[in-house]
Amino acid sequence: MLELNDVLLEGEPQTVSLMAFDGQLTCITGGSEDQRTDWLYGILGFVPVRSGYISIDGEPLTPANAATFRQLMAYVPKSLRAEGQVRRFEPPTVQDILDLKENRHLTVTTGQLNREIKMMGSADDEQAQWLALAVLRDRPILLVDSPLPDYLDYLKMQAAQGRVVLVTSDDETYWRQADAVVELS
Numbered sequence: 436m437l438e439l440n441d442v443l444l445e446g447e448p449q450t451v452s453l454m455a456f457d458g459q460l461t462c463i464t465g466g467s468e469d470q471r472t473d474w475l476y477g478i479l480g481f482v483p484v485r486s487g488y489i490s491i492d493g494e495p496l497t498p499a500n501a502a503t504f505r506q507l508m509a510y511v512p513k514s515l516r517a518e519g520q521v522r523r524f525e526p527p528t529v530q531d532i533l534d535l536k537e538n539r540h541l542t543v544t545t546g547q548l549n550r551e552i553k554m555m556g557s558a559d560d561e562q563a564q565w566l567a568l569a570v571l572r573d574r575p576i577l578l579v580d581s582p583l584p585d586y587l588d589y590l591k592m593q594a595a596q597g598r599v600v601l602v603t604s605d606d607e608t609y610w611r612q613a614d615a616v617v618e619l620s
Contacts, residue, residue, distance in 0.1 A: 436455065436491070436492055436493075437453075437454075437587045437599050437601065438454050438488075439451050439453045439478070439487065439488075439489050440487050440488050441445070441485055442477065442486070442488065442489055443485040443486045445484075446473065446482070447470065447477075447480055447482075448475075448620075451545070451617055451619070452487075453615065453617045454547070454615070455600075455601050455615065456596050456614075456615075457538065457598065457599055458597050458598075459597065459599070459611075459614035459615060460552065460584055460593060460594045460602065460612070460613045460614050460615075461592055461600065461601045461613055461617070462524075462601045462603070462609045462613035463599075463604075463617045464603070464604055464609070464610045464618050465605070465618040465619040465620060466619030466620065467576050468603075469583065469606075471557075471581070471619065472513070472601035472603060474603065474619075475556070475578050475601070475603060476498075477573070478508070478601070480502075480505060484496070487505070491576070507574055507576050508576040508578055509569035509570070509576070509577050509578070510569065510578045510580075511562065511566045511578065511579040511580060511582070512562075512576060513562065513580040513581040514562075518523060520620055537611055545584035550566045551566075552567050554589060554592075554610045555567070556585065556588065556589070560583075561581065562583065566582070566586060566589070568595060574598075575597075575598055575599060576600050577593055577599065579592075579599060579600070579601070579602045580602075580603050581602075581605075582604065582609070584606055584609070587608055589610060594614070
């Protein structure tokens with residue numbers, strides 16, 4: 436279970452509380468796209484928590500254990516930023532993903548990747564590939580930033596397999612079918 440208890444992130448105007456359970460799809464909606472993304476960054480430990488707490492299975496996220504927490508999560512960005520376009524924390528570039536030490540042991544065949552993408556029932560676009568790679572990493576928490584509506588059934592299937600699936604979206608397809616919804620103002 437992923438829990439945010441009255442969390443106020445640095446630079447954000449409001450607190451958020453949510454409980455994202457294993458086997459459920461949770462959606463963060465409302466606010467701006469950047470605000471929704473910042474909440475995923477906060478969960479990943481990249482944006483400082485000003486008050487409240489974030490925990491996984493009761494263990495609070497701290498700066499000291501953030502890297503360990505990230506090993507429990509697979510993150511799928513909406514898009515990758517070009518080198519040099521940095522705000523506070525931005526999604527990684529392709530090279531950053533390849534350089535991550537924890538990804539070096541992951542051996543994925545083209546066949547495995549293609550099977551996952553085919554199960555999504557969508558076009559083979561960049562985000563579909565990242566989502567397939569994230570799922571193949573087999574982490575208990577899946578964070579997906581602004582997924583296409585085409586991925587809803589696939590993400591619900593991932594939740595049904597016992598994962599915590601947390602998405603950000605302003606598409607009503609997601610917030611109408613999510614098990615839990617948090618709306619930013």
